[in-house]
Ligand SMILES: Cc1ncc(C[n+]2csc(CCOP(=O)(O)OP(=O)(O)O)c2C)c(N)n1
């Protein structure tokens with residue numbers, strides 16, 4: 115558990131492996147290859163790397179054309195610029211024609227840190243989730259990232275993969291099973307469930323441990339596949355607990371919290387508390403200070419589980 | 429201010445940039461240093477502004493379209509008296525005023541929030557258009573990066589500014605030849621630049637962006653041009669003034685440590701001493 119790796123690092127490594135086994139893999143970047151970790155691929159396979167300059171819209175449109183011509187393009191930049199600047203290119207040139215473009219976005223969430231609100235995507239999952247044909251993946255560690263990247267290549271159609279800047283604890287080993295559209299139950303409990311993804315999975319596991327000390331038994335679900343969302347697993351989990359908490363490094367509007375709320379409301383209504391950014395932008399600061407300031411912590415999750423359970427007792 | 433005083437101020441602004449980046453432990457020295465002379469001339473000579481009234485309606489506006497160079501803007505604003513210089517030491521820290529990229533809500537003197545490249549230039553157009561609508565004589569300045577020119581939005585704005593005959597708008601290009609992944613020629617060439625801007629209907633002035641007198645003359649000429657916008661293509665050196673940062677792509681987005689900063693400050697102090 116002491117081992118740490120940023121999900122963007124795992125992405126960079128996965129690309130090298132993919133490049134070797136599949137000549138159709140092409141990587142595009144927008145002058146951020148050192149940060150997104152596509153630089154290593156650029157060095158290894160220069161003829162299959164396109165630096166598009168600071169021009170994200172053109173990058174997405176070019177990726178669409180490459181995909182329409184049989185390539186499997188990975189288009190990388192920061193999540194803000196991928197989903198924000200180039201949104202309509204993604205919508206009309208990638209999602210609508212269902213082209214096989216993999217949008218590998220790094221530097222998502224407030225753990226971007228010092229660069230501040232302009233660079234912290236807090237709404238990217240909501241935006242991508244709203245698009246028909248789009249698959250949305252939010253891996254929790256380096257191992258899951260690697261598996262998600264490989265799964266994205268096997269999947270025919272557009273995929274959005276959300277990654278971060280910050281080093282995260284390695285949670286899984288090579289026996290971990292990842293499947294698009296499937297959630298993973300990491301821990302089983304009887305009282306409440308925490309459904310988390312990305313940065314928040316490790317924190318959710320810590321919160322579950324802390325709650326266990328207090329006699330509250332909590333299920334932890336890793337919902338890396340936000341879309342398609344695993345309704346079946348969530349419904350099964352919901353039937354065994356009294357309340358649910360969601361945990362995401364994202365606004366609570368439109369992302370994982372909303373996906374869970376939608377399923378619960380339609381399938382198995384239960385008290386719910388959504389932990390995430392409460393309709394606010396981030397700010398500059400050190401990543402862990404910001405997680406603290408915006409309530410994305412083990413302590414906050416412990417309180418949220420108790421709040422959710424107290425609603426169940428009403 | 430006379431030319432010597434402007435040179436002293438530019439040096440001071442460079443010292444401020446280095447000083448604030450140390451406790452911040454992150455940030456962008458290269459593109460801040462390359463624009464220090466440009467911002468000095470703007471804030472200490474060219475622009476009609478009132479630091480005691482940052483929202484004064486008649487003020488000239490400045491948009492840092494290459495928002496990552498926030499340190500140079502913050503240094504100029506602090507030296508001008510918009511806020512206490514101590515604030516510079518809180519750059520990029522949790523709960524403090526000075527955000528990693530310019531934030532108009534929270535920072536006195538910042539006319540536009542920027543950080544996503546290409547966007548500030550359009551906002552500058554909007555300010556210039558509003559000035560025309562309201563019959564006001566304020567001027568609008570926008571500083572662009574040469575890597576930034578790859579954004580399509582830049583050229584949408586360039587076309588619109590000429591279309592609307594925004595002679596109250598002056599763009600300045602920080603033409604330092606570098607971006608993040610390498611030189612602009614390697615990453616995404618924008619040559620031939622002067623021709624492109626001319627073809628888009630702009631009055632083009634090419635000058636040395638570290639030559640105070642040339643900058644003063646350039647802005648003067650821009651004032652006199654009627655019926656179209658002007659761009660100053662200012663040839664600069666990224667990292668200018670700190671020898672080990674000059675023309676070094678690695679200093680785009682890394683803060684100096686205390687030791688490196690001391691070395692840089694020492695050289696800058698010696699340079700200013702030579703000005704007399
Ligand atoms: C839309 C957008 N894409 C990417 C970035 C990340 N980024 C910040 S600075 C930079 C390079 C800028 O180069 P240039 O415009 O030449 O600035 P300078 O050399 O003056 O620092 C990049 C790619 C950004 N801020 N905005």
Ligand SMILES: [Mg+2]
Pocket residue numbers: 573574575602603604605606607
């Ligand atoms: Mg440049």
